[in-house]
Amino acid sequence: MTDAAAPTVASGIDTPEHSLWSDVWYQFRHHRGAMAGVVIFALIVLLVIAGPWIWNTDPTYIDVKARNAWPSFAHPMGTDNIGRDIFAQVIQGGRVSLLVGFTAMLISLLVGTLVGVLAGYYRRLDGILMRVTDLFLALPLLPLLLVVIMLFRDTLRAAFGPETGIFLLIVFIIGITSWMNTARIVRGDVLGIKEREFVVAAKSVGTPSRRIILRHILPNVLSPIMVSATLGIANAIITESALSFLGLGFPSDFPTWGRLLFDGANFMTLTPARVIWPGLAISMTVLSINFIGDGLRDALDPRIRGR
Amino acid sequence: MLTYTLRRLLFAIPTLLVISFIIFALLDLSPGDPTANLPMTIPPEVREKIRESLGLGQPFHIRYLLWMQQFFINEPLNLLEKWTGWTIGDGNRLRVISWQTRSPVVDLIVQRLPQTLWVVGLAYLIGVLIAIPLGVISAYRQYSWIDQFATLFSMIGFSVPTFFTGLALIVIFSVKLQWLPTIYDTNLRVTDAHTFWLQIKQMIMPVSVLALYNAAQISRYMRAAMLDNLSQDYVRTARAKGMSERSVLLVHVLRNSLIPVVTVIALGVPTIFGGAIITEQIFRVNGLGQLLISGIQSADMPLVQTLTFIFAVLIVFFNLIADVLYGILDPRIRYD
Numbered sequence: 031m032t033d034a035a036a037p038t039v040a041s042g043i044d045t046p047e048h049s050l051w052s053d054v055w056y057q058f059r060h061h062r063g064a065m066a067g068v069v070i071f072a073l074i075v076l077l078v079i080a081g082p083w084i085w086n087t088d089p090t091y092i093d094v095k096a097r098n099a100w101p102s103f104a105h106p107m108g109t110d111n112i113g114r115d116i117f118a119q120v121i122q123g124g125r126v127s128l129l130v131g132f133t134a135m136l137i138s139l140l141v142g143t144l145v146g147v148l149a150g151y152y153r154r155l156d157g158i159l160m161r162v163t164d165l166f167l168a169l170p171l172l173p174l175l176l177v178v179i180m181l182f183r184d185t186l187r188a189a190f191g192p193e194t195g196i197f198l199l200i201v202f203i204i205g206i207t208s209w210m211n212t213a214r215i216v217r218g219d220v221l222g223i224k225e226r227e228f229v230v231a232a233k234s235v236g237t238p239s240r241r242i243i244l245r246h247i248l249p250n251v252l253s254p255i256m257v258s259a260t261l262g263i264a265n266a267i268i269t270e271s272a273l274s275f276l277g278l279g280f281p282s283d284f285p286t287w288g289r290l291l292f293d294g295a296n297f298m299t300l301t302p303a304r305v306i307w308p309g310l311a312i313s314m315t316v317l318s319i320n321f322i323g324d325g326l327r328d329a330l331d332p333r334i335r336g337r
Numbered sequence: 338m339l340t341y342t343l344r345r346l347l348f349a350i351p352t353l354l355v356i357s358f359i360i361f362a363l364l365d366l367s368p369g370d371p372t373a374n375l376p377m378t379i380p381p382e383v384r385e386k387i388r389e390s391l392g393l394g395q396p397f398h399i400r401y402l403l404w405m406q407q408f409f410i411n412e413p414l415n416l417l418e419k420w421t422g423w424t425i426g427d428g429n430r431l432r433v434i435s436w437q438t439r440s441p442v443v444d445l446i447v448q449r450l451p452q453t454l455w456v457v458g459l460a461y462l463i464g465v466l467i468a469i470p471l472g473v474i475s476a477y478r479q480y481s482w483i484d485q486f487a488t489l490f491s492m493i494g495f496s497v498p499t500f501f502t503g504l505a506l507i508v509i510f511s512v513k514l515q516w517l518p519t520i521y522d523t524n525l526r527v528t529d530a531h532t533f534w535l536q537i538k539q540m541i542m543p544v545s546v547l548a549l550y551n552a553a554q555i556s557r558y559m560r561a562a563m564l565d566n567l568s569q570d571y572v573r574t575a576r577a578k579g580m581s582e583r584s585v586l587l588v589h590v591l592r593n594s595l596i597p598v599v600t601v602i603a604l605g606v607p608t609i610f611g612g613a614i615i616t617e618q619i620f621r622v623n624g625l626g627q628l629l630i631s632g633i634q635s636a637d638m639p640l641v642q643t644l645t646f647i648f649a650v651l652i653v654f655f656n657l658i659a660d661v662l663y664g665i666l667d668p669r670i671r672y673d
Contacts, residue, residue, distance in 0.1 A: 063488075063492075164352065165352060165355060165356065167652075167656075168352060168356060168649060168652050168653050168656065169356060169359070169649060169652075170607075170645055170648035170649050170652060172614055173614070173629055173633075173641070173644070173645045173648060174360070174363070174645065176629075176630070176633050177363065177364060177633060177641060177645065178363065180633050180634075180636070181363070181364070181366060264496070268498050271498060271500070272498065272500065272615055275498075275500045275615065275618075276614070276615065276618060276630060277634075278633070288500075291500065291501065291504065295504055295619075298504060298507065298508055298512060299512050302508045302512065305501075305504045305505070305508060306505070306508070309498075309500075309501035309504060309505065310501075312497075312498060312501060313493075313496060313497040313498070313501055316496040316497070316498070317492060317493065317496035317497065320492055320495070320496045321492065324492075
């Protein structure tokens, strides 16, 4: 396709190209915290994904002679009480933690956006959906999460295998209990956009509701959704590690950062590194994601952008 | 305002009923058998008797209604009797009994409540006391070094999970420096200066972990509210009248900015009771959070049901208080 680069219709006014996203990117780049967050988060993701190739020690390999070892060249973060390499475990745990965070965020975003758009767009559904949202907000979530995990852990582990079962359970319940804020924000925005001229125009030419929502409304509520997506990942990672830390998350043969912290807590007088590294990993990840979210919020807010 | 409050109160009733049903039904699905931990030598018919004595022989809706009656009528009456010394009825009411300890759940909660209130409540108070000045200063000197510092502080405060700050503090102050005890000793009675000092020492770490977390959250709201108000016209008017900067800031702006912050603070109160589960677990404070965890681990259904529902009641109640406070403090947002 040689004529793909054909000149666009000349408007006569010579303005430098200013798309919304280039403006957003420009603003985002100037948020120092957000850029630092991007770099650190990218490093963590890279290390966790490529980790097994860089550091090819098996996280489950038991080296009894080197148990409770302090950091050394052979074991950069030391070993645990049965001689497994902590560095390899942190990499392995990070894969699970980040995957949990990402998947749970997707679920919560999906539910939140669906509820928000439906409640904002269809007046009939608004009352009932917002009642449900309020109800979920009034539930004491952490106790309920713990109870649900305790009740369904064994059933799901029997049905899907020990690892997939617990993964599905945790991802699902974190997702299903964290969509409320997204739903509220999206609903508020949809309520405003629904009355704008372009939507009324689309409606007047007989566009079906489904197309109005997908073509006209969703793109306009994308920015709050993106911000809640970043905050959702951070929230899910924290919740998962809190559950694992209370001993009701992932089992220790399938560790996450929270579980490593929980297992390491009993040995912190002996090998403090077991507590420090997984904890630092969680904190740095969440901190960098929160900074990214902060920068994104500033960059996507037209009142702040360009200042 | 009164009609609004009454309407909200009436709305709270169905919400609570639905929540109580969800909690009860969820826990009732439990596959865990409370007699599973008893010795194997117990014959099956005795085991069945034990199950019946735990109230498990009845169908679901009977048990639900019974629990509701115990929770909403029997237990409040009992508490009333205990506090006032009155005798209401024959005093022989069925109570919610914990399977694990065989004692009434409410008595367990009353035992555990003071520790939670002391540690977590104090932490919340300190958090608020740090957050308000921090928010005021960082909004007043926006983009100054102190604002940058406060931003970083609050980012760290709500990004670093309490279970890591807690463990890090233990590693530093208990393991390395050996200044502070790792375990909260509930049996300590404060009688003289020495035991008072011990009490302070064991409270420093849990309180500061939670205070950091709370201050981080509230100071952001405080800063945002101050920034909103600082650019309002009435501030310019006040300055133009020649008022001192001090009274502009501390009387005019602060009072208006506190309106949303007060509601945020009210909304956070239920987390004092429920949200500190993790901190109590780290420092072995035997408060409500630990009671809940031990109940969950030993599948003590009546205890977990009651405690979770109490948390839900607190959340609904403080939501109500926050909404009503908002209306009282800010006449522009009267709902009626």
